[in-house]
Amino acid sequence: MAVKMSYSEAINDAIRVAMRKDDDVILIGEDVAGGAEVDHLQDQGAWGGVFGVTKGIVEEFGRDRVIDTPIAESGYMGAAVSAAATGLRPISELMFNDFIGSCLDEVMNQAAKFHYMFGGKAKVPLTIRTIDGAGFNAAAQHSQSLYALFTHIPGIKVVIPSNPYDMKGLLLSAIFDDDPVVVFEDKTLYGMKSEVGEGFYTIPFGKAEIKRAGNDLTIVGLGKQVYTALKAADKLAKKGFEAEVIDPRTLSPLDEDTIINSVKKTGRLIIVDEAYPRCSAATDIAAIVGDKAFDYLDAPIKRVTAPHAPVPFSPPLEKLYMPTPEKIIDAFSVMVGDKVFSAV
Amino acid sequence: MAVEIIMPKMGMGMEEGTVVEWLKQKGDSVKKGESVVSISSDKIEKELEAPEEGVLIDIEADVDDVVPIGHPLGYIGAPGETVNSEEASAPAPEKKQDVPVAAEAPAPAAESAPEPAKGEEPRLRVSPAARRLAKIENIDLATVTGTGPMGRITKADVAAAQTKKAQQPAEASKPAPTPAPSSLSIGTAKKVTGMRKVISDRMFNSLQTTAQLTLQTTVDVTELIAFQKKAREAYQINDEVRLTITDFIAKAAINALLEHKAMNSIYEGDTITTFDAVHLGVAVALNEGLVVPVIQDADKKSLSSISREIRKASKQARGSELNQLQLSGSTFTITSLGTYGVGFFTPVINPPEVGILGVGTISEQPVYFGDELKKRSMMPLSLTFDHRAVDGAPAAAFLATVKQNLEAPFKLVL
Numbered sequence: 167m168a169v170k171m172s173y174s175e176a177i178n179d180a181i182r183v184a185m186r187k188d189d190d191v192i193l194i195g196e197d198v199a200g201g202a203e204v205d206h207l208q209d210q211g212a213w214g215g216v217f218g219v220t221k222g223i224v225e226e227f228g229r230d231r232v233i234d235t236p237i238a239e240s241g242y243m244g245a246a247v248s249a250a251a252t253g254l255r256p257i258s259e260l261m262f263n264d265f266i267g268s269c270l271d272e273v274m275n276q277a278a279k280f281h282y283m284f285g286g287k288a289k290v291p292l293t294i295r296t297i298d299g300a301g302f303n304a305a306a307q308h309s310q311s312l313y314a315l316f317t318h319i320p321g322i323k324v325v326i327p328s329n330p331y332d333m334k335g336l337l338l339s340a341i342f343d344d345d346p347v348v349v350f351e352d353k354t355l356y357g358m359k360s361e362v363g364e365g366f367y368t369i370p371f372g373k374a375e376i377k378r379a380g381n382d383l384t385i386v387g388l389g390k391q392v393y394t395a396l397k398a399a400d401k402l403a404k405k406g407f408e409a410e411v412i413d414p415r416t417l418s419p420l421d422e423d424t425i426i427n428s429v430k431k432t433g434r435l436i437i438v439d440e441a442y443p444r445c446s447a448a449t450d451i452a453a454i455v456g457d458k459a460f461d462y463l464d465a466p467i468k469r470v471t472a473p474h475a476p477v478p479f480s481p482p483l484e485k486l487y488m489p490t491p492e493k494i495i496d497a498f499s500v501m502v503g504d505k506v507f508s509a510v
Numbered sequence: 511m512a513v514e515i516i517m518p519k520m521g522m523g524m525e526e527g528t529v530v531e532w533l534k535q536k537g538d539s540v541k542k543g544e545s546v547v548s549i550s551s552d553k554i555e556k557e558l559e560a561p562e563e564g565v566l567i568d569i570e571a572d573v574d575d576v577v578p579i580g581h582p583l584g585y586i587g588a589p590g591e592t593v594n595s596e597e598a599s600a601p602a603p604e605k606k607q608d609v610p611v612a613a614e615a616p617a618p619a620a621e622s623a624p625e626p627a628k629g630e631e632p633r634l635r636v637s638p639a640a641r642r643l644a645k646i647e648n649i650d651l652a653t654v655t656g657t658g659p660m661g662r663i664t665k666a667d668v669a670a671a672q673t674k675k676a677q678q679p680a681e682a683s684k685p686a687p688t689p690a691p692s693s694l695s696i697g698t699a700k701k702v703t704g705m706r707k708v709i710s711d712r713m714f715n716s717l718q719t720t721a722q723l724t725l726q727t728t729v730d731v732t733e734l735i736a737f738q739k740k741a742r743e744a745y746q747i748n749d750e751v752r753l754t755i756t757d758f759i760a761k762a763a764i765n766a767l768l769e770h771k772a773m774n775s776i777y778e779g780d781t782i783t784t785f786d787a788v789h790l791g792v793a794v795a796l797n798e799g800l801v802v803p804v805i806q807d808a809d810k811k812s813l814s815s816i817s818r819e820i821r822k823a824s825k826q827a828r829g830s831e832l833n834q835l836q837l838s839g840s841t842f843t844i845t846s847l848g849t850y851g852v853g854f855f856t857p858v859i860n861p862p863e864v865g866i867l868g869v870g871t872i873s874e875q876p877v878y879f880g881d882e883l884k885k886r887s888m889m890p891l892s893l894t895f896d897h898r899a900v901d902g903a904p905a906a907a908f909l910a911t912v913k914q915n916l917e918a919p920f921k922l923v924l
Contacts, residue, residue: 461639466638
């Protein structure tokens with residue numbers, strides 16, 4: 167049975183399903199319950215995180231399993247990594263992915279390395295939930311999309327769900343995965359609703375979804391940019407070009423086969439990513455395809471990304487900053503040339 | 511230096527080809543671009559052109575020999591040259607002075623000539639995909655016009671050049687009928703070649719190597735016709751989309767194939783491969799035969815895009831503009847004789863598929879509803895399936911689903 171749920175409700179539901187299934191699952195972070203040590207809020211959740219995503223969870227599972235922490239990322243992230251290494255399955259909430267600098271050592275140098283450095287004897291089943299995404303007028307320090315930074319590091323899995331159904335299935339996969347996984351929650355998607363399965367289900371990592379089939383162009387859309395890609399595909403279809411749109415769903419592992427097979431069919435690739443363009447996921451995918459499908463490319467690979475600049479606070483500038491369907495169509499017209507693009 | 515004539519790759523699935531006829535014999539001189547040998551794959555027959563001017567100095571593969579792609583069929587070189595002598599002379603070039611063969615002189619000259627010329631010419635812009643296709647199809651990129659940005663040659667440009675090239679020898683060979691064997695003959699005898707030969711081989715092969723039989727059913731399309739008229743009016747924004755009954759039948763078959771995956775299979779060797787994706791072949795009649803363009807990933811497409819693709823493919827087929835890729839990889843085929851007044855028939859499977867749906871002419875028939883007779887539009891459907899792969903009951907269930915889909919047409923647009 168499927169029920170209609172928002173992206174935010176799907177996260178809440180996944181956490182509850184996991185916590186009911188396994189007593190080792192705990193939730194830890196800043197204000198994930200809220201109101202700790204405040205007498206009249208002691209037994210209930212006050213905030214449920216900055217966007218209220220985890221609201222109500224403390225009432226069901228208590229403060230022993232839903233732990234509010236001081237504003238000290240390195241402290242609670244260190245605690246979560248250690249708890250994972252010693253037998254729990256913690257879900258640690260890093261309020262904004264922009265704050266990773268305060269606890270990068272715990273993630274990059276400890277969590278990501280234990281399994282490798284202890285010869286497979288240690289495991290770190292840690293899930294880090296964190297918020298990313300621009301378009302919310304939240305300025306340069308709260309709007310970045312830093313998934314490429316984690317994808318760069320071996321030993322960490324990276325998940326970028328684009329809809330409520332995927333979010334729940336991928337988050338449950340993350341929680342029950344024995345490696346550290348970072349799950350990115352795009353803040354602008356929290357209100358988005360779709361059908362979500364009831365109870366426990368998982369979506370495997372490294373399996374992209376083809377959102378739309380086509381023979382003329384492959385568009386890989388990362389996170390919410392899959393919707394920008396779909397809008398561009400609709401517009402291109404009116405001009406007679408059928409684009410195939412792929413949502414990779416996870417960046418580490420990455421489903422290279424689905425992307426490469428699609429490019430072999432279409433001969434053209436655009437990657438749409440709202441993150442910075444240098445050393446990014448978009449650039450990485452372009453390099454993989456350039457390497458493995460060179461002989462099938464009929465045009466240069468294009469990336470439609472943010473510019474190499476911080477996310478602007480000014481709403482009109484932020485709009486200009488983001489990928490748009492028009493930017494994708496412009497890139498396509500450059501790829502095929504005016505002669506072909508305007509002929510149809 | 512002798513140049514190889516190699517067996518080209520003419521389609522995605524092609525691994526080997528057969529020598530049909532040598533149009534030049536050993537020792538014949540040939541001009542660059544002249545047809546030398548005719549070869550066939552399981553889909554298409556094609557004449558290969560001489561890559562260089564010279565003499566056909568050796569033939570490696572005889573008529574009916576099956577040769578893997580990329581392997582040499584013969585060599586073109588200078589008069590008097592042999593394939594072995596060329597190999598022997600390569601490591602010891604000073605020997606050349608002892609060999610009093612005048613014709614050897616132009617060979618190295620021809621080899622070195624393009625080098626400086628290349629340096630002067632502007633760089634040819636070619637996409638990697640176009641370069642790859644040109645190599646496979648043995649097409650000289652210098653003869654291809656680029657339509658991409660800054661004149662870049664794209665895959666489509668090479669495909670267009672290939673189609674043009676493929677059509678020329680076919681037309682040239684047409685007005686050369688084999689002379690009648692005796693004066694008794696009154697009709698016109700014509701050697702079976704080209705597309706006719708491909709169809710002939712494939713259809714014979716289909717009936718000889720499969721266990722095919724045909725199921726028939728009649729579909730009440732009264733509502734479908736009304737629905738199609740309405741849908742057509744509503745969606746006819748431009749000429750691109752004009753929903754036809756055929757489009758609805760295609761969609762009904764696609765949806766039924768998703769439910770009955772066994773019908774969406776191919777039988778090759780001793781293996782049955784069943785597909786999740788439907789690549790739908792749609793038979794198109796031409797003056798000289800028929801072709802089956804393929805709607806790739808048809809299960810992921812809406813009715814309107816299927817309609818658009820069918821229209822586009824039929825148009826391209828009639829203009830001989832389809833390339834090999836557009837003609838291969840189908841998992842199921844639809845064929846219609848509806849415009850000829852034919853009712854039921856026994857379509858022949860398009861191997862290695864395991865099913866083909868034949869569509870007959872719609873006619874008005876009296877049909878009982880309880881005790882009452884009504885005038886209804888009825889359409890005959892004939893499903894041929896390969897009993898080696900699918901049994902009667904599942905095939906009948908598939909046909910029943912097609913019928914249900916067509917009798918509740920609104921479901922096809924949901």
